Amino acid sequence: MKVAVPKEIKNHEYRVALTPTGARELVSRGHTVSVQADAGEGAGYSNRDYEAAGARIESDVELLWQNAELVLKVKEPQPAEVARLTPRHTLFTYLHLAAEEQLTRGLMTSGATCIAYETITDGQGGLPLLAPMSTVAGRMAVQAGAHSLEKAQGGSGVLLPGVPGVAPGKVTVIGGGVVGENAARMALGLGAEVTIVDKSIARLEVLDDRYQGRIKTVYSTADALEHAAKESDMIVGAVLIPGAAAPKLITRAMLADMKPGSVLVDVAIDQGGCFETSKPTTHAEPTYIVDGIVHYCVANMPGAVARTSTQGLTNATLPFVLALADKGWQQALRDDPHFLPGLNVYDGQVTYPAVAEAFGLESINPGKVVA
Template sequence: MKIAVPREIKTHEYRVALTPAGARELVGRGHAVTVQAGAGEGAGFTDAAFEAAGARLEADVATLWREAELILKVKEPQPEEIARLGAGQTLFTYLHLAADEALTRGLMASGATCIAYETVTDRQGGLPLLAPMSTVAGRMAIQAGAHALEKAQGGAGVLLPGVPGVPPARVAVIGGGVVGENAARMALGLGAEVTVLDKSIVRLEVLDDRYQGRMRTLFATADAIEAAAREADLIIGAVLVPGAAAPKLITRAMLAEMRPGSVLVDVAIDQGGCFETSRPTTHAAPTYLVDGIVHYAVANMPGAVARTSTQALTNATLPFVIALADRGWRQALADDPHFLAGLNVHAGQVAYRAVAEAFGLEWTDPQALLG
């Protein structure tokens, strides 16, 4: 199969969808891998490393896209990339369609087959291709939040661990999944006072047992979230409804009850954000103020640690890429119902129910598209 790896063009996105080691695996199985010149530089992978792995370099982006059967990316395609996508091609990347109607309709119009990393499942009910970036984002959320709490960044001037005689910062993490646990773990390690809120008692029990009561766990009622917001110096939004838009859990009205200079870090921004006042930002301008509260809502947080993120992503995606390359998308998805859950759009039809419901579009059962 002809596999293309374009350079990411989203603002301050330095990751690449495949490492040279991954390219070597695919070439060794008889596939043709073409990498856009310079695609891996931001993550520390040189063109020479890809060539040594057996990949071909292509400087012309139009040629790269036109000749590809399978296109591997990291972030959702930008408008100029959607225009290059066509029927008969398969796109495998993060999509987060429920937060972006224009992107959804653009992919439908392209006629391509679009498989989303973030909705592929596993036997345990997890999201194996979202998990590595969720781990990175959860850990980065505390770094970003701690920096945003500094007075020069608009924050309250609070040091996360405090010092002897001065209490540590209070951190509230809304959502106890992969992002939330990693954020809580980092905050605990830095010496903060941590509260995790979640609607799953089972998940709260796991966290309580795993961390031996060192973090406070609360069932996530509206009252509990409001109380945590009033007390917290830093709030991490880590909720996830797979494939669907995130619920708005911190409202504009609640900001007035928070301490001035408190910080909101919205890790759910790819899915529309879980704070009512969230809007996507970039690494170039990551924060903004609303009613005296600092908001951090970078939509591609792991892109800032591109080398670590690229390696972690390829580790997770490579078995699925090999399945697509060896068997084609129809057979690969027919063989694995968990992989089939990744199918979002095919030939103008929406195959993921939450995306269709978000925009009032007709939903097509993905099984019917396997033909």
């Protein structure tokens, strides 16, 4: 199969969808791998690294897409990339379509087969291709939030660990999944007072047992969220409903009760954000202020640590990439019931119910598509 790896063009996105090691695995199986010139540069991989792995370096981006059958990316395709998609393409990347109607309709118009990393499941009900980037984003959230608390960044001037004689900062994490737990671990490691809010009693029990009271656990209610807004120096939004838009849990009205200069870090921004006042930002301009509250809503946080993120991503995606290349997308999805939910758009139709519901569209059963 002809596999293409374009250079990411989203603002300050330095990751690449395939490492040279991954390219070597594909080439060893008889596939052709074409990598856009300098696609791996931001992650520390040179053109020579890919050539040594047996890949071809392509400087003509139009030719790269035209010759491709399987296109591997990191972030959702930008408008110029959507325009290059045709029915002969299979696109494999993060899509997060429930928050992007224009992108969804663009992919439908293209006729391409679009498979999303973030909706593939595993036998335990997890999201194995979302997990590595969720881990990175969760850990980065507190790092970015702590920086945003600095007075020069518009924050309140609170140092999370405090100092002797001065109380530490208070961090609330909404959502106790992969992102939430990693954010909480980072905040705890910095010496902050940490609370996780979640609707799952079972998950709160796991976290309480794991951290032995060092992290407070609170069942999520309107009262709990209002209390968090009033008391916290930083709130990390780590809510995930797979494939669907995130609920708005911190309203604009709540901002009036927050401490001036407090920080909201919305890791759910890819799915529309879980704060009412959230809007996507970039690494170039990561924050903005609403009613005295600093908002950090970068939609590709892991792109800032491209080397680590690229390696973690390829480790997770490579088995699926090999299956697509070896078998073709229909057989690969037919053989693996956990791979099948990754199909989001096919032949102009939405195949993921939560995406269709977000925009009032009809969805088709992906099982019928591959049958």
